[in-house]
Amino acid sequence: MKLFYAKASPFVRKVLVVAHELGLADRIELLPTAAHPINRDAGIVAQNPLGQVPTLLLDDGTVLADSRVICEYLDHLGQGGFFPAPGPARWAALTAQTIGDGLLDAALLCVYETRVRQETERSPAWVSGQREKIADALGRIEAAAPEFGERVDIATITYGCGLGYLDLRLPDLGWRERAPAAAQWFARFGDRPSMQATRPE
Structure with missing residues (x-):
């Protein structure tokens, strides 16, 4: 492949x-x-x-x-089982993945707005709107984080990559202060060998 x-x-x-x-x-x-x-x-x-x-x-x-x-x-x-079989657990996992991907989409749009577009073309209102999406998605992750435990599935993997991307590209958001439960979970999840091996530099 x-x-x-x-x-x-x-x-x-x-x-x-x-x-x-x-x-x-x-x-x-x-x-x-x-x-x-x-x-x-x-x-x-x-x-x-x-x-x-x-x-x-x-x-x-x-x-x-x-x-x-x-x-x-x-x-x-x-044969990992990161995606549950059809049923309530699957729909919940796919919805969580979509929320995590939406956080990433919004973060990428913020990056593109400031790194790709000329300064005269940038829209502070656009960036503000994307940051609101990030904040709302982060709120959902924060609410769910106390139940994550040691789970490794498509939901937690997507959330982990999302939080890692905020550290990389939008550190000024201070997401850990907004989401202490998610931060506590991510401190463990981010130490997984898979996360360490894929960490962008």
Whole structure:
């Protein structure tokens, strides 16, 4: 398998954490990219018209796009059980994943607004709106964190990658002060070998 990859991407990290947890990381060749929202990487676009990372190329030529699809494929391949079978537990896990991904989307949009757009094109109201989404998603994680324990599933992996990305790109948010229960959980979860192996520098 080959993965179009950018080390700072939290969505790539989510895929790699799943791969490490399942013992599949050594089966994935990482293809470094220049993924960018404006100057799109033609190498990715040739396989995925959205030009986004992560994009996974299977050995039979199949292309899988989007971290949600790739993570579920890897979970199936490694028989990990990170995605519950159809039923209430599955819908709850997928909803939690969506909330975590939404936090990441909002954080990425904040980064793009300040790093990609010219200063005269930036919208403080836009950034404020995205930060509100982050705060609200963080509130949901904070409420759920006391029940996480040592759980490792698609919900906790997504949340862990989300909180790690806030540390990397939006440290001024001070999320730990807003979410002490989540911070206490993340201190343990972030020490997992899978999280340490995928930590962006």
